[in-house]
Amino acid sequence: MARRATIKDVARASGLSTATIDRALNGRTKVREETLRKIAEAAREVGYHARGVLNYRLDASVPELRLGLLLLKEKQPFYKAFRAEAERAIAARTDIRGSVTIRFAQSQSPAEFAELLSELGRVSDAVAGIAVNHPALDKAVGDLKSKGVPTFSLLNDFAQGIRRSYIGLNNIKVGRQAAWMLTQTASPGKVAIFVGGNRWHGHDLREVGFRAFMRENAPGYETLEALVNLETRQLTYEATLNLLDRHPDLRGIYVAGGGMEGAIAALREARPPGKVRLVVNEVTPDSRAALLDGYIQMVLVTPLQELCQSTIDLAIKARAEPNETAFEQHFLDPRIVLPEII
Template identity: 50%
Template sequence: MPRHPTLRDLATAAGVGVATVDRVVNGRANVSKRSIARVLEAARQIGYPLPDHASHMQLADRPALELGFVLHKPSQAFYQQFATEIRAACDAQSEANVTPHIHFSPSQAPDDFATAIRSAAAHSTAVAATAINHPTMIRLVEELADQSVPVFSLLNDFAGRAGAGYFGLDNMKVGRLAGWMMATQLQRPCRVAVMVGGARWHGQGLRETGFRAALREHGPQITITDTSVNLETRQVTYEATLDLLQRHGDLAGIYVAGGGMEGAIAALREARPPGKVALIVNELTEDSRAALADGYGTMVIATPLRALCTMLVATMTGTALHGSAAVQKPALFDPQIYLPESV
């Protein structure tokens, strides 16, 4: 006689806790839409009989909320993952039925960021965005604040005191981590390079400052080249890396403080054997993971996107539903460190 599936079987099949399954089965509150869907689908697959009220659970008692998000570089794996985590966090929000409106700026021009933020704000009660530091951004954030639409800065604190808060890493700390690792890796007189996306990414400027400060402290024998601007693009980074390798025969390390790391990885694969040049980049993607595994990457400093998005959406939801007084305290997250032996 076949065994009937138990509550624990259902929890295992759904990939959630027994307590969550119990809340779904008994129609209790405080269960995310995603968890409900997973439990219902698992019950169907394993043949677990659900009561009618569980099979027709609705979230109509929760307020509907629309939140806007602006990212850039939609073709980059990191920002694709960022969007995925935003949607997951919105779906899991238990305080409201959250609909995310995710927009991508077509370029890094101030007007393009402003247009994307305006579009996101048009039907949203709060907005979170990545953007450059520019007076246009400050004026826009102030304008939206006057319209009771708070704007949160992501990864780069472009809104400053005009914004509702910053969610990201301590960029100075990130740069110091990169500098410390570079000095530890290269305990000899040599030359290293640092790349930033541009002068308007103040967060990357802080990373560069931290990187240089840590090298002065821990590797005074190491020479740093003039900062390269890679516009956060793969092709420019690729060309800049090959140029650096050609001009500096003693180049032993590169730190890419922003986007475009794929170009540096490709150039090193083409021009140097693994382990010849220490490469430190930000964000774990298939490219950076492969670089670590193949000996072309030394360290990856990553943003904990899931934790960031969970707190971000919760804060935006709370602000939209309950109001917010002044600028929120920055939400700084500990970076995730990946080394060749940890991937």
């Protein structure tokens, strides 16, 4: 059987580096048309399977979409997976000549989020991102809108009434699902919830859903005052140990945002598996191990593939209908992961 051609074969035939070939195929950065044509010819010569992608990029009749994407915590497993899925989704499209420019916020500063959104807007046809709620974001999104650059809020809805669409989970339902799981697995008693902070609207909604379910369906459970962890491991770790010390009868914890690694570490240190039931968001190496060890009872997972595909679809729609004024909410269903199906 003939050996399948690889990027190295294309690089050798074109006289270019494998890094240049990779950028041309995945659209991470702009590659000159002359270079694209050289790569496409080399791909044709060696029979490289992805040459059709290059041909689409060279076809001027195919509309171009430059997507700007703002994420957090570049080294965190969830955002690494988010980046990879966004690049994969844009590279797989044959109805557009697509590229994605990704920036990572280093803090939760509204000024930094606003600056990065504005920076992305200068080089993109549409911008999507995860950011906090703050008037600085309203202004940045309003400025982009006035320049014809639609903005999409992802997972946490910011700049409501200004942004084009919210794409993400129905956070009230997510909170209710977390509460349901705790009531099914923990005996009546005290339960706690961690939120990232009051600038994360999505976390507020998850807390609302969590408390509403408990109030309506679980009168035997007492929901303690919400704890703010700024989505950090260390704060969550310290607060969980303090929580366990102050409430030895604690039955369950829901970490509504980031920082779950701290809660896992504290429970491993202070309680046997399953003594305090834990519900978190997103499968990472830490949460996967805790599921298998019995420290986590359920993980609510964002469907990243669907999220990225929907963002691209809505960005294309916004480009085609620039005068559309509808402010949409595009809800995705989370994937529920339990210990027995990990």
